[in-house]
Structures are given as C-alpha cells and as structure tokens.
Amino acid sequence: MNPLAIIGRALLDFLAIVGRLTRFLTRSVKMCFLPPFYPRQILRQFIDIGYFSLPVVGLTTLFTGMVLALQSHTGFSRFDAESAIPTVVVLSITRELGPVMAGLMVAGRIGASIAAELGTMRVTEQIDALSTLSTNPFKYLVAPRLIAGTLMLPLLVLVGDIIGVFGGFLVCVYDLQFNAANYISQTWEYLEISDVTSGLWKAAVFGFIIALMGAYQGFNSRGGAQGVGTATTNAVVSASILILVTNYLLTGLFFAGR
Amino acid sequence: MTSTPKIELSGVTKSFGNKTILRGFDLSINKGESLVIIGGSGSGKSVTLKCILGLLDIDEGSIKVDGKEAAHLKRGALDAHQSKFGMLFQGSALFDSLPVWRNVAFKIIQSPHMSTKEAKEHAIETLASVGLTADIGDLYPAELSGGMQKRVALARAIASKPEIIFFDEPTTGLDPIMADVINELIVKSVREVGATTMSITHDMASARKIADRIAMLYEGRIIWHGRKEEIDNSGNPYVDQFIHGRAEGPIKMQVRKA
Ligand SMILES: Nc1ncnc2c1ncn2[C@@H]1O[C@H](COP(=O)(O)OP(=O)(O)OP(=O)(O)O)[C@@H](O)[C@H]1O
Ligand SMILES: [Mg+2]
16 A cells, blocks of 8 residues: 555544544533433442542542652752742642542543443443333433533542642651641642632543543444453543643643733 | 335345345334244344344335334434334343343333332332242342343333334243243233234244244345245245254355365
C-alpha cells in the first residue's frame, strides 16, 4: 500500500470512531433526562462510584499533599520562601492534583469495572435480553453510570482536596516544625472560591468521561472473555488520556486572562 | 386465508462482513400459530430471530409484524416493536446481578399497577409452572445448574404474557422428562394466551410436540415448510436426512476428512 492510502485509512478509521462515540454520547445523555428512571440502579452506582472509591482517592491525595509539601520545602528553603508552602500546597491540590489524581485513580477503578460488567453483559446477550423486556439498555445501564460518575466525582474530589491539604499540613507541622496555626491561616490567605470550584467542575467532567468510556467500550465489546479484556484496557487507557487532555483544555479555559 | 399474517418475512438477507448467513428468507406465521424452525448448527436460526426482534439490522428484504414494516426501525418505534415479544435466549442471558425472582419479574415489575410484592408472587407462580420451587427465587443465576437457568429464562420469557414468544432451543440441556414438561408448557402458553410462537430446536420429538408447522432452514433459505404431519412424507431429501439424523445425504457437514 502506498503511504497516502495508509494515512487516509487511519484518518477514516479515526473519524469513524469519533462518529460512533458521538452518537453513543448523544443517545446516552438524552436518556439521562427521559423517564423512566431507575432509582435502584442510580443508587447502586452512587455507592459503587462514590462511597467505595473514597479509600483510594483519600490515600492518593493524602500522599500527594505530603510529597508536595516535602518537595516544595526542599526547593523554597533555598531562598527563604518557606512561608509560601501552604499556599503552593492548597492551590496545587485544589486546582490540579486533586481532580487529576482522583480522576486517574477512579478511571482505573470504575472505568475498568463498568467496561468489564457491561462487556460481559454484552457477550452473554444480557443487553439484548434487556431490549426484549421493554427496557432500553441505554436508560437502564448507561444513564445511571453517567449520572453517578458526573455527580460523585466532585464530591470525591472535595473530600480528596481536604485530605490532600491535610497531608501537607502533617508533613509541615510534624516533620518540618511549622507552627500549626500559622500554616492554617496561610492556607486560607490566598485561597479563592474559584480555585476550589474550578477543580470541582473538572472533576464532574472527568467523572462523565470515565463513565462514558467505560460504558462505550463495554457496550461495543465483542467475542468473549478476550473481547471483554480488551474493552477494559481500552476504557482505562482512553479515559486516562482524555482526562489529561481535557484537564489542559479546561485549565486554559478557567484561568485564561488572569 | 385473507387475514394478515402475524409475522411475515420476505427476501431477508443478512451478512456479517463477507459471510452471508441469510440469502432470501421468506416465511409467514399466522396469529396463534406455533412454528418450529429446524436446521443445521450455524445455519442462522438464532440470527433470524434476532433480526425479527430488531436486535440485528437486516441488509435487504422486509419484515412485517401485524402488517407493519419492522425492519430498520428508529429507537422509539423499535422499543414499541420489541415490547410485543418475549424471548428465551439460547444461552439463557439471565441478569447475573439480580436474584432469580427479579429476573422473572423484570418486565412486569415496571408496570405502575404492580407492587413489588405482587410481582414477586407472580414470579414465584411462573417459576412453579416450569418446575422450580419458591426458594429458587432468592438464589442468583450463577448458583443454578444449566438446565435450571434455562427454565428460569423460559419463565422470564413467558411471565409478561407477550403476544409473540421466541424460544431458542428451549429443551437443550434438559433431561427427557423435564424437556417434555417444557414442551407441554409451551403448548399450553400458546393455547391459553393465544400467543404466536417461533421455536428453534434440534430435538425432533420436541418439534413434533410443539409445532403446528415446521420449516427447515438450509443455506440461508427456507427449503421446506409444511404441517408437522407432513414432515415424514416431505419428499425432500434434505429434510429426510435431517429428521433421521443421517451423516450421509445431500447435506454435507463442513468437516475436513483426515
Ligand atoms: N454477531 C455476530 N457477528 C458475526 N457473525 C455472527 C454473529 N452472530 C452470528 N454469527 C454467525 O452467523 C452464523 C449463524 O449463527 P446462528 O447463531 O444463527 O446459528 P444457529 O443456526 O442458531 O446455530 P445453533 O443451532 O448452533 O445455535 C454463524 O456462522 C455465526 O458465526
Ligand atoms: Mg442458535
């Protein structure tokens, strides 16, 4: 094959995937707003995505906050700027590291489990069976996961933010001999509401992406256990990459012109 | 016969990639009739049922249900079309995240006139009619034997008393006595509810019991159909070979000779 044909084929394949994904996305989002709703399913996803991800997100942000304090201390102590550490910690955590770290961890945990569950349902014809029982699979399976992903991730990140800042506090106060009251007041000093809310908006977008990629890959998995395995990998990889890319774009959007 | 057939297929073709499965499938089934499709493994029997249900999109031809075109439906119309059917999948396709009784009651529990308690009672009754006791209702599908799963799937397909019921190999994997119970049940559900049924089976005893008419699928077409009494004198060498299960004859199995 000549090189032009290869490039052309790759481009067409890419466009086909974007097209399918867009169709999947519009159809599932529409189903989030059309009755009937399935409260049992939504509740189950709230618990799965929100509650059971707490330990992972908490641990991740705790150590992120701790290492952040340690690293900025080694840097800032070279020019006597230790007093900036609390601000650096809280801004980095709320704006970037909280949502991104939580997003990536949840992508691994939840993206994979959604893809595996829906993929298994696809290859064992359970999704076909739903249709024959007057239940729209998009409404019953995809919509609850999208709703729960979008609503739960901001909550997780809010908790993660607090734990992350607390991690920085622990290191500074117990390891680096900072004054606890000073640390707390400096944490608040330069923090603006928008620092936190921008991170939470990001989290909502990440939660949506995670659930969408998991559901999309699961729904389109083919051919038994191996197909489900591939779908799971693809879901985690594609969600992680999309999270990093949209994080950059959203940061540009939120903090442009400041 | 002047009334419109319940289901009418004409010139249906279906391929997967470059593999053609159905090449001009014509068949009609009258209301209240029980049709059995026989044919070799991999000849496209299950695919035919999925095409009628709208789970697979056909390439050419037309599928009419109650005189209305049912091929290539859009989402809303497809939901309405599918709600007329009950289907027993070849692989059972039970929802493994739900207990048995919720599987059986899956469709009826969604009706606003049905309380959870009533739905459960109805599910238990339906389970009893397929020879399963009430305590089975609280188990999960993974805890059942293959034959029990098949019976639960059968209960789920008939629980909502649909107008049209498809049985994909309802007696495969059951002992001969239970197979006969299931045959009786299929016959009874047709008589009682006036349902139109299409069944796939390899078991000629079962076919003779449940069928009004038998049709044989070979190489993507119906090569013979007639009343079940006529099958022994069909004069069709393919049918003769099939019903007597002979390796020698016009049907060549795709087995490589060593
Ligand atoms: N989703 C699919 N994608 C690709 N090929 C498929 C798909 N579903 C079925 N086929 C192919 O279609 C053919 C017919 O399959 P089908 O399941 O209808 O057979 P069948 O007549 O029901 O056989 P059996 O009696 O063994 O159940 C097979 O060759 C199968 O490989
Ligand atoms: Mg089959």
